[in-house]
Each structure stands twice: as structure tokens, then as C-alpha cells.
Amino acid sequence: MGEPHKTMQLSGWGRMRPEPCRTYRPERLRDCAPVFSDPTPDTLIARGYGRSYGDAAVNAAGVVDMTRLNRMRSFDPVSGILECESGVSLEEIIDAFLPNGFFLPVTPGTKFVTVGGAIANDVHGKNHHCDGTFSRFVRELELLTASSEVLLCSPESNADIFWATVGGIGLTGCILSAKIQLMRVPSAYISVDYHRCANLDAALAAMEERDGAYPYSVAWVDCLAEGNTLGRSVLMHGRHAEPKDLDRRQADRPYAVQTAHKLPVPFNFPGFFLNSWSVQAFNNWFYNKHPDLEHVIVDYDRFFYPLDSILQWNRMYGKRGFVQYQATMPLEHAAGLTKLLEALSASKRASFLAVLKRFGEQGPGLLSYPFKGYTLALDIPNHGDITQFLRDLDRMVLDHGGRLYLAKDACMSRQSFEAAYPRLSEFRAIKERLDPKGRFSSSMARRLGLTVQKEAEHG
Amino acid sequence: MADHNNLSRKAAVILGGASAVARYLALEFAKDGYDLVLADFDRDENERIAADIRTRTGRRCVPMFFDALAFDTHEGFVRECESVLGQAPEGVVLCFGFMPEQLAAQADFSLARRSIDTNFTGAVSILERYAAIFEARRHGFIAAISSVAGDRGRKANYLYGAAKGGLTRYLEGLRNRLHAAKVAVITIKPGFMDTKMTYGMPLPAPLVATPPQAARVMYAAIRKRKNNVHVLWFWRFIMIIIRHIPEWQFKKMSV
Ligand SMILES: Cc1cc2nc3c(=O)[nH]c(=O)nc-3n(C[C@H](O)[C@H](O)[C@H](O)COP(=O)(O)OP(=O)(O)OC[C@H]3O[C@@H](n4cnc5c(N)ncnc54)[C@H](O)[C@@H]3O)c2cc1C
Ligand SMILES: NC(=O)c1ccc[n+]([C@@H]2O[C@H](COP(=O)([O-])OP(=O)(O)OC[C@H]3O[C@@H](n4cnc5c(N)ncnc54)[C@H](OP(=O)(O)O)[C@@H]3O)[C@@H](O)[C@H]2O)c1
Numbered sequence: 001m002g003e004p005h006k007t008m009q010l011s012g013w014g015r016m017r018p019e020p021c022r023t024y025r026p027e028r029l030r031d032c033a034p035v036f037s038d039p040t041p042d043t044l045i046a047r048g049y050g051r052s053y054g055d056a057a058v059n060a061a062g063v064v065d066m067t068r069l070n071r072m073r074s075f076d077p078v079s080g081i082l083e084c085e086s087g088v089s090l091e092e093i094i095d096a097f098l099p100n101g102f103f104l105p106v107t108p109g110t111k112f113v114t115v116g117g118a119i120a121n122d123v124h125g126k127n128h129h130c131d132g133t134f135s136r137f138v139r140e141l142e143l144l145t146a147s148s149e150v151l152l153c154s155p156e157s158n159a160d161i162f163w164a165t166v167g168g169i170g171l172t173g174c175i176l177s178a179k180i181q182l183m184r185v186p187s188a189y190i191s192v193d194y195h196r197c198a199n200l201d202a203a204l205a206a207m208e209e210r211d212g213a214y215p216y217s218v219a220w221v222d223c224l225a226e227g228n229t230l231g232r233s234v235l236m237h238g239r240h241a242e243p244k245d246l247d248r249r250q251a252d253r254p255y256a257v258q259t260a261h262k263l264p265v266p267f268n269f270p271g272f273f274l275n276s277w278s279v280q281a282f283n284n285w286f287y288n289k290h291p292d293l294e295h296v297i298v299d300y301d302r303f304f305y306p307l308d309s310i311l312q313w314n315r316m317y318g319k320r321g322f323v324q325y326q327a328t329m330p331l332e333h334a335a336g337l338t339k340l341l342e343a344l345s346a347s348k349r350a351s352f353l354a355v356l357k358r359f360g361e362q363g364p365g366l367l368s369y370p371f372k373g374y375t376l377a378l379d380i381p382n383h384g385d386i387t388q389f390l391r392d393l394d395r396m397v398l399d400h401g402g403r404l405y406l407a408k409d410a411c412m413s414r415q416s417f418e419a420a421y422p423r424l425s426e427f428r429a430i431k432e433r434l435d436p437k438g439r440f441s442s443s444m445a446r447r448l449g450l451t452v453q454k455e456a457e458h459g
Numbered sequence: 460m461a462d463h464n465n466l467s468r469k470a471a472v473i474l475g476g477a478s479a480v481a482r483y484l485a486l487e488f489a490k491d492g493y494d495l496v497l498a499d500f501d502r503d504e505n506e507r508i509a510a511d512i513r514t515r516t517g518r519r520c521v522p523m524f525f526d527a528l529a530f531d532t533h534e535g536f537v538r539e540c541e542s543v544l545g546q547a548p549e550g551v552v553l554c555f556g557f558m559p560e561q562l563a564a565q566a567d568f569s570l571a572r573r574s575i576d577t578n579f580t581g582a583v584s585i586l587e588r589y590a591a592i593f594e595a596r597r598h599g600f601i602a603a604i605s606s607v608a609g610d611r612g613r614k615a616n617y618l619y620g621a622a623k624g625g626l627t628r629y630l631e632g633l634r635n636r637l638h639a640a641k642v643a644v645i646t647i648k649p650g651f652m653d654t655k656m657t658y659g660m661p662l663p664a665p666l667v668a669t670p671p672q673a674a675r676v677m678y679a680a681i682r683k684r685k686n687n688v689h690v691l692w693f694w695r696f697i698m699i700i701i702r703h704i705p706e707w708q709f710k711k712m713s714v
Contacts, residue, residue, distance in 0.1 A: 006659045027479060027655045028504050068479070071507045072514040082514075096515040 002038040003031075010063060013314055014053040015321030016382055016410055019443065021058060023047075025065040029085060029176065035064055036174060036439075037148050043441035046174045048114030049089065052121065053324040054410030055443035056169045064174065066116050072096065073177070080182045081139060086116030086175040093182070094300075099255050102182040103240075103300070105137040109355075111305050116175045121407040122167035122368040126216040126238070126304070129360040133368055135166040139179040146173060146435040155364075164430040167368035169406055171431055171440050171450060187254035189241035190216065190303040193294045196287070200231025200341065204334055204374065207235065207358045215239055216303075221354040222283040223344050223378060231341050233356060234290045241297055250297070257299040279351065317381050323410055325393065326377035328359060329402035334374055336400030340393060344378070347389060354378035366427040369405045377408065387411065406444065414449045470494040470548045472540055474525060474585060475555025477504040479654040480604070482511070483674030484552060489516040491678075496540050496548070498525035499555070527555050527581030528573070537588045550600035551589045552681070553582055556623075558656055564618040571618045578622035583629055590633055594640040601637075602645040602681050603630055607689075610648075610698050613714060634686060643684040647677050650694035666691065 003024055011018035022041055026032045036044060041062030048066055050057055057063065069087035080102060082093065090104055091111040097103070108123040117123075119141065122133045140154040143165055151173075153162035165172045195210070197203035203219050211217045216238035225232045243251050307313055314322070329336040337356075344351065355377045362371035380386065394416050397404065403420030404412050418424060431450070438451045445451050469492055473485045476497030485495055489512050497512070499505040502524055509522035521543050525536055541547050557577035564570035586601055593599030608616050609623030627646060634644035651657055651667040668676075673690045680688035689695045701714070 004655075004659045025658055027658075028477075028501075029507065030503065071511040073507070073510055075514050084514075092515075100517075 048117030333400035481554035487678035553603035
């Protein structure tokens, strides 16, 4: 018996391999500690909105849904610091503070993620080359550990635990709350410059040349283009629009945006819905729709969260789901990107969205993902022998000194993981110290050998 | 809605303010410019929620201790609210409730009694006081969350349902009385809501409303001064059918 729970089929956003998980959902902060000390489940993992694509927040023995712990505690308009419980979503933060001129200093491509999830994957956004990851703006967090202690962690105190928790995919404990630095913005709009690049080399050159002048930069890549158009892309550079950039209607209310009506995808589309022809058609349309234009005013929702207007868009890939593959390679190994794109193009595995970005410097998070290099993220529908195909890609990535992102990964092998994350042993040491019995665990943790050493040795 | 605009400030009192729906309902009020008193007997959580509403909206939101079962404190509570707000509130929303586990309440009268005392007697005790103030002032609203469980007694939860049924009848009478004084009485029947009360019950997902969704519907109904509201429209039809099953048949059923 123990705390109230129910069994739910949970997977990541890619919808591959759902597992029946015993799921708890504390409604009040006070209900949290009893759940985490309930002896019935052997292991537990916190879960936010399940926007990680793989199995980071999946654990049959016990999952704790944190989304009801979403009280905001205080906001100081002078310092811009918000203190809130970890289940607050980025959408809620925008809704509450954009009208007062504050925005998230770092945001991923969806606003349906929790603060806890954003910290646990140390997420990055289109401004990584300037501003780094989410954790740079986390001033402090409260961590409920395996020994039922609540630790205050920050870059100043319990710093080692802080940097293990940031990007630590929930394995150091449960983040109860955090203090986050918000950023003042001049409006709710972004001024975007579009630049078409005929192939990958042109795109990389353009990023290198222009990124420095803009806080936001990302390129959309046509993965189906081949030969000398391989990697043709539309580069999008943006900055927050000043009131003078806006038209009259927008300038009157610079922080008010009519958010797009949300379209649900009510059921799984048939598996053939997204095939190489339909995606090719879309990609051609997209490329041709964006000639080089400057100062295009776009609201924050369309710029940062283009997919959020279609709820549950992941159902478009049909019942078998899909894999989101994100690889980063060091600047000097950009040739690896060409290989990756060639492999995808040759396999005709349609990728609706492929996104390319140049990352800035690596942060101090032990398992934090981004490092200086190029990152490419794409969707691969789950059909045919996907495992073998992914293994081939993994090898290419490793051979070029690259690595995969845990927020996206569902298939990587333990060997690839260990080879690609150089600070893993530091993380393990802290995990062992904080959680010697391996109370916090997930399907991903077991797959990658990230539980306690004892278990890890047996694989 | 014209008449409340000449009040200096819009203010409302939310009773049972720490419940999931009450919280989102309070947020709707605050977003619309209301000052609030949030009253609950879970002091700690009530304060967290009041802070949340202040942080999100910048409105005034004062947490106050309120125990529906302590009838003799209700008069004092009403006066204290007035002094905190500087005036009597425009309206009051009753969200507290207590649902005992049916079998446990059959075995233990104190649980059955707590259901009746909270859902019915406690509601009457506090609402009568506001009714008198609003009637004399000739404006205001009283909204209360009752339940479809009160529309027909069922073996699965009649010790909760009977108390809510009593509440529904009470609100009907109150509406009739206060009509002449232009005071609106709004009876809300949520159907199922996805809260602590129902988490883990095997309920069909389309019949269950999320707390923010339920709160938006409730707030719109309060603004429009509706008499009776179902949060999800089809509950009305489900209940019409359930109410029309003849008793000789109904008594044999397990619904
Ligand atoms: C459309 C889309 C676009 C995206 N774009 C980006 C992007 O641009 N950049 C980027 O970095 N990511 C991106 N992501 C990934 C996403 O930002 C991350 O996976 C994020 O962590 C999801 O947060 P969540 O609240 O859904 O957490 P979940 O996916 O539910 O959980 C993620 C991890 O956080 C842990 N966790 C959650 N809450 C807590 C807590 N309270 N305490 C401790 N651990 C916790 C879980 O255990 C799990 O390991 C995107 C995802 C989607 C679907
Ligand atoms: N959930 C549903 O499906 C559903 C369906 C129909 C109707 N309702 C009704 O909707 C309302 C809100 O319910 P909910 O689901 O959100 O459940 P809930 O969270 O349990 O809400 C009940 C609230 O009332 C408070 N309360 C209980 N006894 C009290 C007392 N003596 N004095 C003051 N406050 C008291 C509770 O405080 P504590 O939490 O501290 O005990 C809690 O905040 C209730 O009236 C309920 O009957 C719910």
C-alpha cells in the first residue's frame, strides 16, 4: 500500500518502449517526503512533463510526477530572481512574468517542461553560444536526497552536489525548488534575420561569421538534400525586438502576445504519414519560403516554440514512435556532420526537423551536455532496423570526438556513453556518496550504468 | 456585473482555498483584479498558495485560518475578513469539502459525521452569515462546490453524497431567498476532477477535468451568475439519465 499511486504506461516523448510504472503524484510539498521515504518501491525517479525523448524519467518501480508541485514563492523585480517549486513549467513562468517585461534567460524548444526537468538535463537554447545552459541562471536549489535530507545547493554551497545535480537526470535526488534568474527583455517579439545556405559548408561558415552578432542562432537543415546541396539550410538569427522595431499595434502593448490556438493531435497517425516524400515536400516548401530577409518580427512563441502549437505532435510518427537523435561534435571535427548527413540522406529516413547549432563553451555541470562544437538534432521514425542504424551513427559520432544528449537519447550503449562523458567518474563518486543504496534510478540509469557501482559492475 | 464596479476594490473570499481547484479559481479571480482572502485549515499550504497567487498576479492575497467544523468561530472569521479587506467582500466561494472512504465511514460514525458536518453543516453555518450581509447590502454572490454525488444516493459514496445533496438543496433555497435582493447563488457540480480526492481511482479520462480547466469554467459561471453549473457539459446528461432510472431498478444497480 503506502502512499497513493497508480500504474501508468510511461515512456519518453519519443513514445518508444512504454513501461508500466508505479506513479505517485504529491499535491503538496509536504506530501513529497513521505513518497520518497515510502519503502515499497525499491527505486524512484522524479518526472516532469515527460518531454525528454527517451527513458530518463521512466522507472517501473516508482515514478514521482512533480507537476503538481508548482507554487511560485516570490519574485523580486529588482534582481529578477524567481523562487518556485520545481514543478512550475516554463510556460507558467512566461505567462506570469512576460507581461512585466521578464523572460527566461535560457529556453529549450518547448515551454512544456518543468523547472526540475530543465535543471536535471541542464537544457540549452538558441543562445547557448552567448549565454550557456540553464544552470548558469540557477542561483540555488533545494534537493531532497536519498537520506531524506533537504540540502540547499548552489555554486557557492554544496557546489559539488549542485554541479552533479545539474544535468544529473534526477539521479542525485529530487529537486524541490529553485531560485532562477529571469532576464529583462524589451518586448515579447524577436527580430529575425533569415539567411539561406546552399550546403553544409556554407551553413557552418555563415554561423562562424555571424553568430557573434546575435544572441540567438539556429539553422534548420534539409536532411534529404544530397550531393553538393547536402546540408542546405536556412539560418535564423534573432535578437529581442526593441519597441522601435514593432508596428503600432505591437508597440502599444509590447508584452502582449495572442498565443496561438493549440491544435491537438487526437490519435496516432498511420505510420506512413511522415515519409520521405511528404517530408521532402515540406522541406522544399520551407527552404523556398525563406529567402534572405532581415528584421522579420516574430512573436516569442513562434520563434522559440514552433511545435508547441500542435499538442502531442509526437503522435504524427504513428504508434511505433520515433527517436530524436542529437549529436555534438567538436569544431575541428565538423567533417563528422557531413558523414552523419550522408548516412541519413542515403537511408531515406525522413527527418521532419533537423536543427543545427554552434555551441559555446562547456559549463561546469558534470554530465551537462553542450561543449564547444556543432550540434545536430533530428527525428528518426522507428521503422526497419533502427537499432543497427543508430549503432552506425553512434560510431560515427564517437569517431569524431562527439557525444549524444541524454535528454534525447533512448538507445545509446553504455560503452558509448562512458567513452563520451569524461567527467563521469566524478559524477559516480558523488552519486555513491549521496545515494549509496541506489534509491534514485531510472531505465536510462540502468541502461547506461549510472546507478551505484555495485549494480553497474553487473551491467 | 454593473453594480460591483462602484465598490472601491473588488474582493472575494475563498473558503477551502488550499484545494487544487480553489487555488486555480483564486488565480482566476486575482487575474481579473480581485483582492482575496484565502481561508483553509491547512495553514502551511494555504500560505504557500497565497504566496503563489501574489507572485503570479501581484494582487493582494491574504491567507487566513478557517475551520469549517468550528462553527462558533465563523462569526469572528467573517468580521476578521472584513477588517483585513477593509470592506465586506463582493462574494464568497465555498470550496472546502471532505470525502470519507465509504466503507470506513460505514464502520466509523465519526467519519460519517465529519462528512455531514463539513460538507453540509459547516457550509450552512458560514454561508448564512454571508447571506445576511449580502442580502442587507442587496448585492453580492455566493458560489459553492457541491457534487453530482448529491444528486442520487449510491452505495459507493452516500455518506458523502447525502451531505452534498443537502448542500445542493440548501443552495436552492438560499437562491430563492436572495433573488429579491439581487444576490446570486451559484451551485457548482464538478463531475470528476483530477485531484488528490480522485488520484488512483480508475476513472475514464474524458470524464475528468483538470483543476485549471475546472476553475476556468467555474469562474465564467460565477461571472455570468449562472444558477447551476456542470464543469464538463455532458455530466448534465449523465445525471439526467441517472436521476431518471426508476428506484426499483436503481436499487439493484452498482454505479
Ligand atoms: C519539442 C521539444 C523541443 C526540445 N528542445 C530542446 C532544446 O532546444 N534544448 C534542450 O536542451 N532540450 C530540449 N528538449 C528536451 C527537454 O527540454 C528536456 O528533456 C527537459 O528535461 C524536459 O523536461 P520535463 O519537465 O519534461 O522533464 P522529464 O522529461 O519528465 O524528465 C527529464 C529528467 O529530469 C528529471 N527530473 C524532472 N523533474 C525533476 C525534479 N523535480 N528533481 C530531479 N529530477 C527531475 C527526470 O528524472 C529526468 O531525468 C526538447 C524537447 C521537446 C519535446
Ligand atoms: N475531486 C473531485 O472529483 C470532486 C468531485 C465533486 C466535487 N468535489 C468537491 O470539490 C471541492 C474541492 O475538492 P478537491 O478535489 O480539490 O479536494 P481537496 O483537495 O481534498 O479539497 C478539499 C479542501 O477542503 C479543505 N477542508 C476539509 N475540511 C475542512 C475544514 N473542516 N475546514 C476548512 N477546510 C477544510 C481541505 O483541506 P485539507 O486538504 O487540509 O484537508 C482541502 O483544502 C470539494 O468540496 C469536493 O467535495 C470534488
